[in-house]
Amino acid sequence: MSVLSITRLDYNSANFNQQLESRLNWDSTEDLQIHQRVMEIISAIRKCGDQALIEFTNLFDQCHFNSASELELNRELLEQAWLNLPRAQALALQAAATRIRAYAEQQKLQSWQFTEADGTVLGQKVTALDKAGLYVPGGKAAYPSSVLMNAIPAKVAGVGELIMVVPTPHGETNALVLAAAFVAGVDRVFTIGGAQAIAALAYGTETIPAVDKIVGPGNIYVATAKKLVFGQVGIDMIAGPSEILIICDGQTNPDWIAMDLFSQAEHDENAQAILISPDAAFLDQVEASMNKLLPEMERSEIITRSLLSRGAFIKVNDLNQAAEISNRIAPEHLELSVADPESLSLAIRHAGAIFMGRYTAEALGDYCAGPNHVLPTSGTARFSSPLGVYDFQKRSSLINCSEAGAKDLGKISSVLARGESLTAHARSAEFRI
CATH class of the missing domain: 3.40.50.1980 (Nitrogenase molybdenum iron protein domain)
Structure with a gap:
């Protein structure tokens, strides 16, 4: 097997932005x-x-x-399929389901309302x-x-x-x-x-x-x-290829990082795996780990094609620059494999899921950590969120005007409606004044 050589980008290069955009692009042309x-x-x-x-x-x-x-x-x-499962699979499936359900229970939206001084009631009704x-x-x-x-x-x-x-x-x-x-x-x-x-x-x-x-x-x-x-x-969403972005300070076992990158690259040749680090020597170590571990992978050909076509190692000056690049990419999965992931996470604004610390492999989130693995891809984490309970609930506004409230709101509505030349709107409000 030939030596795997990952594309290297340097934040300080004059054409870094162009190189990064080129690496992020993928052909999503609809047939x-x-x-x-x-x-x-x-x-x-x-x-x-x-x-x-x-x-x-x-x-x-x-x-x-x-x-x-x-x-x-x-x-x-x-x-019957459940009862006939091998014990190890049944226990794993049940454990995962329990954790996913416990996390989901925290996401349930609740109906609410409040009463204004004049007796008008406003609120929101949540239904499934x-x-x-x-x-x-x-x-x-x-x-x-x-x-x-x-x-x-x-x-x-x-x-x-x-x-x-x-x-x-x-x-x-x-x-x-x-x-x-x-x-x-x-x-x-x-x-x-x-x-x-x-x-x-x-x-x-x-x-x-x-x-x-x-x-x-x-x-x-x-x-x-x-x-x-x-x-x-x-x-729910139109998902693009799987993505993982890892920010590492150079102190994590390079074999771990290599395998984390493989975990997404093995999905398909369009999957994207990116590593960002201020430590150039560590990037070399991870690449060496990749070449050592790749022959062991059942899907080595897919991993290789993915890494060669869309993978990247990015050298930065510090972790703040790494966070800046991450926010530009808005990755589906983001690993913060650093000494203080909590502090670094404060600089992260766009990511589908954030995996904190050296021991939190992205694969844990795929199966049993609890948060949902249905995540925004292709930069859509800039404006969308993981699948959750709220995606199966909808909200209805509640408005219950008191007599006094109808008079006050009617006057405001009348002025605005006539300003829009919607006379029936205005008169409908005025009848109750």
Whole structure:
């Protein structure tokens, strides 16, 4: 295997900003053929419902369903998958679910109101969504953590019904995924996937209930479908490639840092792993660790392509500069592998999740730390947040005017409404003065 050499950037270089932007860019060009195909699938589902859903499922997943009733997995099957898990997997799944649920419980929004001096009551009513849909990749792919991270916040929020869809290519199900659905309290599971599953959740069919919001990861067809049905339903986010940014003072075991970078690079060749340090010798040590550890990795080819195409080592003068660069990148995952992560975290404004200290590997957050692993990518941490209970709740404003309050507010409203030439607005307020 050839020696892995990571692209080096230096904060003090005259063209540093240009080099950094070039490294951060990735080709997210939407394939118009995919877009057109997904539109056709959505149209067919809206027009033909279950019939189109069965046809697409049999075509794309090489299944042999004859009726829509065959698409649903009953609760007993989910429970059986849970009961048959090896003990170590069952204990790990339960421990992760417990921690994720405990963290989610802290996020619940509460209704509130206050009464003004004249008796007018203002407030906010918080209610859960009636129905939510959860997309889970299927077949040989096993992402039970994704089930827990998406389903548990929905259940904690009080969602009335949580519908999970998971494709089963060649009829193949994954026991861990089904067990996770049971542990998380998913209400119904359908063996459908792809753009057709997103369309079915958005618009409903004779068998699949229409939901209010769709969450969960998927391939380009799933992501494109989520974009196209947004507005009919809510969606969580359109996720880009996985990202990790590590700020290290040079005192952490370089093998640890190398493996942390690998942990995201192994997702796919577009994933991005960046290390920032004021210690140039440490960057050399981490690169040496990478070359030592890479042959041990099952996904070494993917890791290599990711690191060569999008990875970077950035040399800075100090940790303040490291924080400045991190805020420009707004990474999905940020590790502060330094002596005083609490102080450095005060300088961080944009990050999906911040992993504090030398012992906090990003991978812990992926599975069982408690906070959600569904995070904003591609710089969107500048304006968005991790998935949480609040994504399955909505807020309604409460306004209850007293007679005195209606008079005072009516006068203000009248002036402003007439200033906008909206006479009916003005008179509606004036009638109560």
